[in-house]
Amino acid sequence: MANPLTLYIPIKQDPETQLKAKLGYDNFVSSVQAGLDTSNIVHYARLALIPNLDGDAILAICLITTFDGPMNPYLKYFWNNGALQQVFTGLADIALNPPSPPVTDLTGFENFINDNNLNNPDDLYNAYDQTVLQIRAKFPPSA
Amino acid sequence: MASTPMPPPPDPRNVQGMILRGYTHPYSCHLLFTFANRPGAAAFMRALLPYVQSAQDWGNAKPARMLNVGLTYAGILTINPALINFPSEFKAGPSSQGSQQSLMDSGPSAPSLWWNGDKPDIHCIVHIYGLTADALSGLVAIVSQAALANGVIEFIPLKSGSGRLEQYAPLGDDIHFGYHDGIDNPALDWPETQEATVPSDANNFLIGYPGSVFNPGPGSGAEGVFAKDGCYNAFRVLYQDVGAFDRFLAQYAPMVVAAIGGSLDDASEWLAAKLVGRWRNGSPLILSPNAPDPKTSDATDFGYSADTAGLKCPFSAHTRVANPRDQPTFPADTPPPRLIRRGMPYGAPPVPPDYSGERGLIGLFLCGALAGEFELLYSWINVNNFSSVFLPDLNTQDALIANRISPSQGDPSFTLELPNGKAIRIPSMPQFVVTRGTAYCLLPSMATLQGIAGAAA
Numbered sequence A: 001m002a003n004p005l006t007l008y009i010p011i012k013q014d015p016e017t018q019l020k021a022k023l024g025y026d027n028f029v030s031s032v033q034a035g036l037d038t039s040n041i042v043h044y045a046r047l048a049l050i051p052n053l054d055g056d057a058i059l060a061i062c063l064i065t066t067f068d069g070p071m072n073p074y075l076k077y078f079w080n081n082g083a084l085q086q087v088f089t090g091l092a093d094i095a096l097n098p099p100s101p102p103v104t105d106l107t108g109f110e111n112f113i114n115d116n117n118l119n120n121p122d123d124l125y126n127a128y129d130q131t132v133l134q135i136r137a138k139f140p141p142s143a
Numbered sequence B: 001m002a003s004t005p006m007p008p009p010p011d012p013r014n015v016q017g018m019i020l021r022g023y024t025h026p027y028s029c030h031l032l033f034t035f036a037n038r039p040g041a042a043a044f045m046r047a048l049l050p051y052v053q054s055a056q057d058w059g060n061a062k063p064a065r066m067l068n069v070g071l072t073y074a075g076i077l078t079i080n081p082a083l084i085n086f087p088s089e090f091k092a093g094p095s096s097q098g099s100q101q102s103l104m105d106s107g108p109s110a111p112s113l114w115w116n117g118d119k120p121d122i123h124c125i126v127h128i129y130g131l132t133a134d135a136l137s138g139l140v141a142i143v144s145q146a147a148l149a150n151g152v153i154e155f156i157p158l159k160s161g162s163g164r165l166e167q168y169a170p171l172g173d174d175i176h177f178g179y180h181d182g183i184d185n186p187a188l189d190w191p192e193t194q195e196a197t198v199p200s201d202a203n204n205f206l207i208g209y210p211g212s213v214f215n216p217g218p219g220s221g222a223e224g225v226f227a228k229d230g231c232y233n234a235f236r237v238l239y240q241d242v243g244a245f246d247r248f249l250a251q252y253a254p255m256v257v258a259a260i261g262g263s264l265d266d267a268s269e270w271l272a273a274k275l276v277g278r279w280r281n282g283s284p285l286i287l288s289p290n291a292p293d294p295k296t297s298d299a300t301d302f303g304y305s306a307d308t309a310g311l312k313c314p315f316s317a318h319t320r321v322a323n324p325r326d327q328p329t330f331p332a333d334t335p336p337p338r339l340i341r342r343g344m345p346y347g348a349p350p351v352p353p354d355y356s357g358e359r360g361l362i363g364l365f366l367c368g369a370l371a372g373e374f375e376l377l378y379s380w381i382n383v384n385n386f387s388s389v390f391l392p393d394l395n396t397q398d399a400l401i402a403n404r405i406s407p408s409q410g411d412p413s414f415t416l417e418l419p420n421g422k423a424i425r426i427p428s429m430p431q432f433v434v435t436r437g438t439a440y441c442l443l444p445s446m447a448t449l450q451g452i453a454g455a456a457a
Helices: A015-026 A028-039 A072-080 A082-094 A106-115 A132-138 B038-051 B073-079 B088-092 B097-103 B111-117 B133-149 B221-227 B242-260 B264-276 B318-322 B370-382 B446-453
Strands: A002-010 A042-051 A058-068 B027-034 B065-071 B124-130 B153-155 B231-240 B344-346 B360-367 B414-417 B423-426 B433-443
Touching: A002 A082, A015 A028, A015 A042, A015 A058, A015 A082, A028 A042, A028 A072, A028 A082, A058 A082, A072 A082, A072 A106, A072 B097, A072 B370, A082 A106, A106 B088, B027 B133, B038 B065, B038 B073, B038 B124, B038 B133, B038 B446, B065 B073, B065 B133, B073 B433, B088 B097, B088 B370, B088 B433, B097 B370, B111 B433, B124 B133, B124 B433, B133 B153, B221 B446, B231 B370, B242 B264, B242 B423, B264 B318, B264 B414, B318 B370, B360 B370, B360 B433
Parallel strands: none
Antiparallel strands: A002 A058, A042 A058, B027 B124, B027 B153, B065 B124, B065 B433, B231 B360, B231 B433, B344 B360, B414 B423
């Protein structure tokens, strides 16, 4: 059964942070591709930049994903993967209210993810029950 | 590859004994408490300290009675409200949505039904051990008196007997389903380098040391100091439905006889072995596929990788799921974690055909990371999806202890592959085990317990 993660992180409004957010957005897919491919549990992941009311700056970053099975046991995989860790610690670094203490280990990472996860267990629609593994088995990547 | 030396191993005098050594005391009792306030908790701990057993070698002077202490997150907050940076699953507790994504306690196991439907605010669990019944009851009385004197309230978890979680001593190392238990626990070695760490090493269980991919934490701040040399305990009370188990064996033994021949009794034992991956005497199916063998009853040196079709040991057999050994696992599930198991049976065995009465396992599952180790293994138990040996279009489950959740999440069938190319397929496995309650505790270091008590470390 798939579960959602909806990470909503308001970010600082200074130019340097805004630039980091834009760069992170531009490089998101290439940064996470290999790690998420190998995980075999993530259906999709996208990063959205939420504009402020005037539309002239980035108010927040939203990371939206669904994955198979439980979340917490697999956070260690994301933490132990260098590229994925860099993405998540990058989000923590530009947060308007950065985690305290800073995220330096798996405990801090777990808390950062759970503290900023907006999803409710009942708010996910699924068109199908199959897992990533099952879908890949039926539709293997073409050679 | 560069190698980073490990720091020295922990001083066993600072580690609670049950973490690093398996006790063989035949009597134990596990008391659940709620603190009234910090001074009461400190005074209670002060009274307990003389009896807390460390992991120091006791040589020939085996203690006649001793205890170990675990604290829940609520208990830690009562002692020091500033200690908030613990792992999220420890803080939220086992009934939380996040933990239940792995534990999947539903139906009769649902968290709303835990502890007889009561909602105890468990702060502390005291694990008391005795070489004799008198030694145990004497220390239980001391702990109870200390609780009473300090406003610490005991929660009575069972409706039968004394209501307390008491080990059923006559069963020894067996469980109510008739299996010899506690055969294989992690070696708890200390690696030479961080990179050389394997999941059975002690730095995967004790908080505050590098090298573990499971990252036992917290590792920094005041919480890191508090938790250093501690270990988590997923404390789980599991009712074992011996009637359902016996009826299952009786129902399917004729099918086994029809498939492979032999007597009904032999078929029943063969089926029981296939559920677990070991015969009831402990012999692993991989080493003794045809019959139990006293020479292999304690064997731990074997693997599953050569049994590629599950002909000797079914893929969903309990021990093959809970400890897959050398079986390939998916990258996000690698390396497979290990747990230190310190459980014991409670309740008297049934007298068939009367299976009424409360009985089961007092489960102490020790780990350095509740989510990355305990919950990950439990998620595998409930849905076998961690290895390519399982057909991806099935969501099969651990044959013995899985929660039989909805078929869309977990496939309750169990398939026994036979050498002739045929198979015995059991469409729907019964619920053999029901969760009566769960608590996540930290087993703090001796220094931390002394600090709580206000004594000099």
